Every structure is written in C-alpha cells, then in structure tokens.
Amino acid sequence: METQMVKADAQSVAQAAAYIRAGEVVAFPTETVYGLGADALNAQAVHRIFEAKGRPADNPLIVHIAALDQLDALVTDVPEAAWRLIEAFWPGPMTLILPKRDGIPDVVSAGLSTVGIRFPSHPVAQELIRRSGCPIAAPSANRSGRPSPTRASHVLEDMQGRIPMILDGGPCAVGLESSVIDVTGGTPVVLRPGGVTPEMIERAAGGVRVDEHVMKPLEEGETARSPGMKYRHYAPRAEMTIFTGAPDAVARAICSRYDAAPRGAAILALSEHVAGYGARRVFSLGSLSHAQEAAGALFDLLREMDALGVERIYAEALDPHGIGLAVMNRMGRAAGFHIIEV
C-alpha cells in the first residue's frame, strides 16, 4: 500500500473522511499527538488499527467525538464530576473513562465495561470527525512500543505502507498524550497524566487522586487499572537512566556515568544546565521553569537520539508538578522506571 502524506486542508480532510467511512485507517493531527483513526462503530475497521500498530488486543482505544451530543450514544452515564471536567476542559487534552454502551464493539474497549472518550480541540481532528459522520477510535499513530508521533514525519516513519493516508497538520502543541481520568467512581482518578494536570482537575472537580502506577511499574501479579500501564511504552532503543536530586549532585552523577560509558552515550538536560556539561553530547529538554517545553520536545528527542544511534541516555529529572508529572511519567516509562536518587 502506498501511503500518501498530505497537508491538511478542506479537500484532504474530505478525502480522509471518505477513507474512514469506507472502513479504512488514516492518521490525523490532534493537539496532543497524532492519532490513527477508524470508524469506532465498525469492528472490522478498528481491527485494522490494531494490525497497523502491532498493538496487543487487550489494550483499549480512545473514542474521539466532535460534539457533546455524540456522548449519549456511547456511554450509559456521565457522573457529576465528569460534567464539571467536561465543562472546564473539553474540547482539549483530556480523556474520560465512562461506562460504555453495548453499541461500541468489544474490540474498541478490549472487552472492558468502560470506554475512554475524548473531544479534541484540534480543528483538523474536529473537522475529520464531523465529515466522517461517526465517532473515531484512535490510539497514538506510532508502531506499538515506539514514542508517540508529534509530527506527520514521525507517523510516516512508523506507518509507511501500512495506511493509505496521513493528514499533516504540523507539530502538535502539547506533545504528550491526553490525561486519562477515570470518573466512574466519584473522585476522579488520573490513570495517565497529561496536559490537564491534577492541580487543574482538583480545582474543577473538587478532588483528585493520582494512580500510584503513574510513577512506578506494576509488580508481578498486580492488575493494571488502565491496560496501557502494563506496557513499556515510549521506549527509545537506548537504555535510559533518570537522575533526581539536587542539581549539582545530579550533574556530577551524570558526568561520571557518561565519562565511564563506552561510545554512544548522550545526556538529556534542562536548558539552564546544558552549558555545565561542557563538550559532552547533550540535548536540551527545555527550561526548568517551563515544563511545557519538555513536554513538546521529549518524544521528538527520543526519536532523534534513536536515529543518531544513541545507546545510553542519562537524563535529568523534572519537578513532577503540573505538566512536569506527565513528562516524568513518560520519561519514567521510557527508562523502564530506572530512576536513581542522588
């Protein structure tokens, strides 16, 4: 199959919508990362997403909508706390886990009784959903296990020959996947942190919990509250280690490992600290006072380091507050939660 990568405009979005209606899979931009979409109500089309991604069948997909009146046909109940979050953060980088209706094929929800719903703010995503005339099931548009794509060229790297079309909408504004919030049990529980932060959720809904597995791996025999927690996502080919602690101590620890490593090592540092690493190979994550910069840069950097053949990454930790928690969650997973406190 020939994969067409086209700039998103009225004509290409209409063509992509025709593919979706015909049961095909297309990639499209959202404000978080690129998605790999198909008609959420067509089980066969959704199967094709799993095939194109190489995704395990027990990891459910998020269903994307472009109007609140689409909700009713997808979920059986929207609790009070969910409404408050919807009013505050939709359209936007937030997925709500809600009790699903029977009409959603099991392949979408991986057999669970709940489904993740998101109303993206990106105009191309909204236009595609409207023109397709159906809710769109979409995971991130990477091959399973690779960093999520924040540019159309990343999608092409992973999906060439596997899907007919990629809509190019430029780089994604947030750069990390949506916050996944379980609202089925009263207090909202963050299963995956993202652009809608625990602090923002607390303010809007009056309470929040962050699942403990956001910053630590599942133990043998533990059940994941979100199937995605089981998998080592965002994995660069390099072995990655994260260092937390006082900045001076972190820099010393990183330098000593780097200097002892064979060739192929690289450092991931906050921009304020880059100069301190001298002539070593260092990549800037962005400013320590603007975690959004690191969110926007992380997946791009992981792909770039892969392409350069980096074999070991020594990374500075960020303050895990605000969107910094989402960055640390993705870095932690990329490192297999190999985090050293110095």
Ligand code: TXA
């Ligand atoms: O920003 C995003 O959310 C992007 C864009 C394309 O919208 N999509 C995305 O999808 O990141 P994906 O499939 O890569 O991640 C979905 C995550 C997975 O970790 C999955 O396990 C979790 O959401 N999830 C989906 N449905 C769930 C459910 N019913 N209960 C718990 N977790 C669920």
Ligand code: MG
């Ligand atoms: Mg993903």
